[in-house]
Amino acid sequence: MFSHYSSLHIPDTPYPRIVIIGGGFAGIQLVKTLSRQYASVQIVLLDKHNYHTFQPLLYQVATCALAPDTVAEPLRDILKQYPHFYFRHAKALYIDPTNRKVTTTSGVLTYDYLVIANGAKTNYFNNALIAKYSLPMKNLNDAMHLRQHLLKNLERTTIIHHPGILSSLQHFVVVGGGPTGVEIAGALGELRKNVLPHQYPEIDTTRMQISLIEGADRILNTMSQRASKKTLRYLEQLGIQVILKKFVQSYNGKTVIFDDRSTLSTANFIWAAGVKGNIIKGFSDQVVKDSRLLVNEYSQVKGYDNIFAVGDVACMVGIKYPKGYPMIAPVAMQQGKLLAQNLLRLLRHQQLKKFRYFDKGMMAIVAEHQAVVDLPIKGLGFSGLLAWMAWLFIHVLFVRGKRNRMVILSNWLWSYYTKNKGVKGIYYTKKY
Ligand SMILES: Cc1cc2nc3c(=O)[nH]c(=O)nc-3n(C[C@H](O)[C@H](O)[C@H](O)COP(=O)(O)OP(=O)(O)OC[C@H]3O[C@@H](n4cnc5c(N)ncnc54)[C@H](O)[C@@H]3O)c2cc1C
Missing domain, CATH: 3.50.50.100 (FAD/NAD(P)-binding domain)
Structure with a gap:
């Protein structure tokens, strides 16, 4: 463990490497919570965009109310002050769980822990x-x-x-x-x-x-x-x-x-x-449920101890949510936060905590x-x-x-x- 490879210019350190795919609501919350603990881990965030999109205001960009950059903050500005943190502008293409490797558009890197937080995409229902x-x-x-x-x-x-x-x-x-x-x-x-x-x-x-x-x-x-x-x-x-x-x-x-x-x-x-999970290649069909990655209450992808999925891409079944938690920002943020704490527990060989969704209600605007x-x-x-x-x-x-x-x-x-x-x-x- 802890010997790494990367063609993305990530230094090899004695710390465990946590690779996170996606700087959305879940990914950012995860990085922020992990980093605040000053834990001895190396964090690598990959995103195909160099900015975080605030999707709830996209409709205002589409209807002339806001300029695009007001809802798209550069990820390096959001996360710049954290130690042992690296951002790479790269799209993850393939995951090789056996060899703990992610292939991206800019190269390959290995991980000790992998977090898939790459959200959802438009569902055209195969039309x-x-x-x-x-x-x-x-x-x-x-x-x-x-x-x-x-x-x-x-x-x-x-x-x-x-x-x-x-x-x-x-x-x-x-x-x-x-x-x-x-x-x-x-x-x-x-x-x-x-x-x-x-x-x-x-x-x-x-x-x-x-x-x-x-x-x-x-x-x-x-x-x-x-x-x-x-x-x-x-x-x-x-x-x-x-x-x-x-x-x-x-x-x-x-x-x-x-x-x-x-x-x-x-x-x-x-x-x-409608939207559906953004599934990256490398997993068998048994791991996918309704176009999302099946995870347990600790966000572990079915069958893997060191691969996690959070946010829209994850299908975590809850008592009130037999089809998985809703694909909304609060779920993604809460899952990201808990996973950061659980990853640290895992490194300290402590008992992991189960996810409990704190429902803050819902809102919608017309005019x-x-x-x-x-x-x-x-x-x-x-x-x-x-x-x-x-x-x-x-x-x-x-x-x-x-x-x-x-x-x-x-x-x-x-x-x-x-x-x-x-x-x-x-x-x-x-x-x-
Ligand atoms: C138009 C719209 C309006 C919405 N309004 C609301 C609302 O009002 N309230 C609410 O709670 N929720 C709302 N949502 C839902 C909310 O935005 C999502 O639930 C939330 O963004 C999910 O967070 P996430 O971190 O899972 O994914 P995202 O925030 O989508 O982030 C995923 C990230 O992964 C990156 N990525 C994707 N694929 C790859 C790849 N292969 N390699 C590298 N990076 C990759 C993306 O660039 C992105 O930065 C809305 C969604 C949309 C589309």
Whole structure:
């Protein structure tokens, strides 16, 4: 043990090496907690991006409210002060558990302990057409691509006269009635109401349609009935058409086809209908459950003592969560924190602690003064102005970087008073 190899310029030290794949909510919490203990371990963080993405605000990047860098803090800025810590900008491609090796885009390195915290990716449910033509909302590039697409189509709307093409350009279809879908639909509704009439006086915004599609019988179906009903009312007040109990079967770039063979015509098809674990090659199928890595209460991947998975990529079954804990930031952060403590216990040959999820409740936002909060105590919650303020407060508090917090706050204040959005340039990105 403790003799290492690395082609990524990581020094070989007498300390055990913990390699972490992914600097998301779980990975950062893990590094921070481990480092604060000043333990004699070497920590290597690998990420395919050199920044941490604050995904809960991506929809604001996509709808012109925030610039991309405000939700993407460089990982070296977040984690710079920690001893025995190394960050490498590299994508993990393959894990070899037998030889304790990770192959990355920049080289190979060995580990004593491996933590897989590389999150989730968009789930297109094996539909190649939807994957090709839809606008996903999972990462920063997706959000920028979506914004560029929306702005380009708005510009095209001022030129096109053909009524069929015009109505397709003016129809915004959002699939998925979870928090992300609701937030995008709400933000589009606000753009239509407050921004576009001034910015695009030649567009008849009364002809612009926004549809939110959900397969279940209610939106926000992981929240309370009360929150669902309230959110539905907010969306309807903004003029958003909510279509329930319908499943999208396909989309060919022009037409949405539903399972009942009905259709909708749109040039803006936003896919917020699901995510699945980012599984890195090297594990057998027995270790994977519903596209996530099966782990025990200590986050150990099934069958391995020294490989762990935390956050969205991990499927840890809890008493109230037979399908695994929800793929949300608090679960990822709590798992990351406990794993750091458990890794130190493991090195000290102490008993490991089991994961217990501390549920702090859930929230979602629709528009200005319109949000819903479910408290962890069953049946309790609130909505409206207070919920909206709570949402803003919590989100600005958890964003990484003081400068980002200041910029976000000033952007929000500016939008609140001017009813305008600040980031409307068309910068070219490609979908990947
Ligand atoms: C649009 C959107 C809105 C959301 N809103 C909320 C919300 O309001 N509240 C909430 O609680 N949750 C929300 N979530 C969910 C929340 O963001 C996730 O649960 C959380 O990010 C999971 O943390 P994680 O550490 O597991 O993964 P992530 O935060 O996704 O981090 C994974 C990291 O791994 C890196 N990575 C991926 N693959 C590799 C690889 N092969 N090699 C190296 N690095 C890799 C990525 O670059 C990334 O930095 C939202 C998610 C999305 C997409």
